[in-house]
Amino acid sequence: MYACRIRDLTKEYVLKSETVRALRGVSFDVPEGDYVAIMGPSGSGKSTLLNLLGCLDQATSGELYLGEDNVSLMSDDELAEIRSRRIGFVFQSYNLIQQLTVVENIQVPLYYQGRLGPKERQRCIELAERVGLGDRLDHRPAQLSGGQQQRVAIARSLVNDPYFILADEATGNLDSKTTAEILALFDELNEDGRTIIMVTHEDEVAERAKRVIRLRDGLLQSDEQNDPEERKAAAARALELVPSELA
Amino acid sequence: MLWLRTLKLGVKSLLLHPLRSLLTVLGIFIGVASVIWLLAISEGISREAQRQIESLGADTIMIRSVEPPSDKLAPSGVTPYGLTREEFDMLVRTIPSLRTAVPIREIKRTFKYKDRQLEGRLVGSTPDYADVTRLEVDRGHFITDAENFLREPVCVLASEVAAKLFPYEDPIGKRIYLPEHTDYYRVVGVLKFRNDSAAIGGSMEAQSFRDDIYIPIKTLQQRIGDTVVRRAGASFSGERIELNQITLTVQSLEDVKPTAALVENALRHHDEMEDIRVVVPLELLEQAQTTRMMFMVFMGLVAAISLLVGGIGIMNIMLATVTERTREIGIRRALGAKRRDIINQFLVEAAVLSVLGGITGILAGILCRPVVVLVRDLVAKAYPDTMAALPEVVRNVTPTIVPISIPIAFFISLLVGIVFGLFPAVRAAQMNPIEALRHE
Structure with missing residues (x-):
């Protein structure tokens, strides 16, 4: 089973009567349980790819399957539906809603599915506990540290049981210690069978993934598996920064 | 259930800026209260005039020597x-x-x-x-x-x-x-x-x-x-x-x-x-009724203008809110909100503002009679000469609340909220989620 399959995907923008070809035909598959880092310099098309994978935008041509759904043919409302049911976003700037508590923030994707019962709330509480925020359930984002906010965002990305977690520079705003914690959490989630696609420009983040896809000028430049041994070594290096109780 | 949550969310968002929300509510409050007050006062005056004319007898014709x-x-x-x-x-x-x-x-x-x-x-x-x-x-x-x-x-x-x-x-x-x-x-x-x-x-x-x-x-x-x-x-x-x-x-x-x-x-x-004059109370009664209708239309117009102003206040605040919360809109869209959900969210906020103004305005409207009577009596005590110079119907004015004006005021306030909230809400929903997410 594949979390997503991409076939010859292109995307063109019109900027001041000039056509920008952000993606020029990209194809790859992400099997379930994979952990992919997408890298590339700015202008390589990685943000565009992320937007397409996140169903925030529609491709000019090509096909994009999430699970069995052909997303490239969907309407705006159907895309919103897919986002709420099948994608877990984790953003660089956390993107929590300020007026909601931790639990309510985790619940937002369920809210747009109309799932509001006590069972759902219980699930949100469990997820908050899963990311280590069991004692912060009724706090608001402003009362949390950056790392804690990103944990809330991760819990939120898990709430709808998505095809994959789509992380956009998820550690970009965090110090190296907190980065290590968050990446350790991603490792755990991946071991639990979660598929993770992350966009990053940092090598030490990318080397934690199982697979690195590099883009350049809207084309796939390389698609390589990381050596499992090197992954472990990188994880061990990162863990030295983390207090012993997490190790 | 979903609506209840949307409502709760709306109230929560409004409470982020309590003073701003309060001032917006005040606009509608004044509009609604003035609808009820103006109608009640004009009804009170015209009823008094009508009662006095009727006491002459509608079926009489009077011929007086002058x-x-x-x-x-x-x-x-x-x-x-x-x-x-x-x-x-x-x-x-x-x-x-x-x-x-x-x-x-x-x-x-x-x-x-x-x-x-x-x-x-x-x-x-x-x-x-x-x-x-x-x-x-x-x-x-x-x-x-x-x-x-x-x-x-x-x-x-x-x-x-x-x-x-x-x-x-x-x-x-x-x-x-x-x-x-x-x-x-x-x-x-x-x-x-x-x-x-x-x-x-x-x-x-x-x-x-x-x-x-x-x-x-x-x-x-x-x-x-x-x-x-x-x-x-x-x-x-x-x-x-x-x-x-x-x-x-x-x-x-x-x-x-x-x-x-x-x-x-x-x-x-x-x-x-x-040296004679013919007086027909029925004609006067009909004239009084025409005058009363004109009076009501005029008063209604004044009240409608104040509601319009209140509505513009709501629109203004909602537009500011939408701009301010562009990021939130982006987040919600990314997490699965449809355009319709965003419209609903902002419409509910506008409606909450205007209905709150409507309800408090109605309460203030109901107070019209005691307040006007009190003020009238106080003025009569403090400035008896000024009062005496006023026409009798004004001196004795006792506002009569027109019952239909209460539901009308309520629905008009709701309508004002929806009409003036719609544009900002649609604007919010039309935003591109990618750009909204990037908004600082």
Whole structure:
């Protein structure tokens, strides 16, 4: 089973009567349980790819399957539906809603599915506990540290049981210690069978993934598996920064 | 369930800026309260006017003698003017639609009983007078046809006259003295209290029935006559009138206008002297109703403008809110909110603002009556002269809340919220989620 399959995907923008070809035909598959880092310099098309994978935008041509759904043919409302049911976003700037508590923030994707019962709330509480925020359930984002906010965002990305977690520079705003914690959490989630696609420009983040896809000028430049041994070594290096109780 | 959550969320978002929300609510509050207040006050005024006109009787036609302009009077002596008994008989004989016809003669006189004395109005009329002016007998009886026919020196007292001249004794059977005519009248009846009738702008003075003594018109004609001389210091003034007023009542309301036309036609010869005036309360009533409608439309317009201003306030705030929360909109869209969900969210916020203003406005509207009455009474106490200068209907204004205005005000406030909230909400929903997410 594949979390997503991409076939010859292109995307063109019109900027001041000039056509920008952000993606020029990209194809790859992400099997379930994979952990992919997408890298590339700015202008390589990685943000565009992320937007397409996140169903925030529609491709000019090509096909994009999430699970069995052909997303490239969907309407705006159907895309919103897919986002709420099948994608877990984790953003660089956390993107929590300020007026909601931790639990309510985790619940937002369920809210747009109309799932509001006590069972759902219980699930949100469990997820908050899963990311280590069991004692912060009724706090608001402003009362949390950056790392804690990103944990809330991760819990939120898990709430709808998505095809994959789509992380956009998820550690970009965090110090190296907190980065290590968050990446350790991603490792755990991946071991639990979660598929993770992350966009990053940092090598030490990318080397934690199982697979690195590099883009350049809207084309796939390389698609390589990381050596499992090197992954472990990188994880061990990162863990030295983390207090012993997490190790 | 979902709506409840949307509502809760809306309230939460509004509470992020409590002062801003409060001020927006205030706009609608003022609009709604003013709708109810203005309608209540105009309803109160027009009801009062209508009540006063109705107390004249919608089925009556009044013909009054009025003093002609001075250039129409003879240079010396007393010029007779006004309605005559002959004309009264002519009207009674020739107009078939009449139910009653009442001749009236009124003279200012002094009344005495023992050492108590009172300036009042001596009214000569027929038994139908009590019916036509809605006087009710308290004790004894009103003047009768027999007394009129026999020209008996009997009289009936208005309740205040009885109270002033006979504070301690029963007036029935006592004799009242008229010093100007060195004459006595025996009291046969006392009336119940009656409210003053309305002044009708320009056509008729307000009538007070407080200081009246009623006697048979034939008695008056025989004992006092048509010419009345008044002495003021060293000068005399006099008037020579047969009848001050003829009050006609018709059999049905449809007869009022044709009969009035007939009467005006029959009395056309008075046009030259300008010494009579025909007053038709029904026409006044209809005029008053037209005026009332115009008043209401005007008031409604004023209130609509204030609601419009309130609505623009809501729109303004919602636009600011949408801009301010662009990021939140992006997040919600990314997490699965459809355009419709975003529209709903902002519409609910706008509706909460306006309905809150609506409900508080309605509460303030209900307080209209006690507040206005209180203010009116306070002003009357503090500035009695200013108050006295105001027209009676304004002096006595008691707002009457128009019941329909409450649900109307509520739905209008809701509508204002939705109409003025829609544009900002649609604008929020039209945002590109990618750009909204990038918004700082």
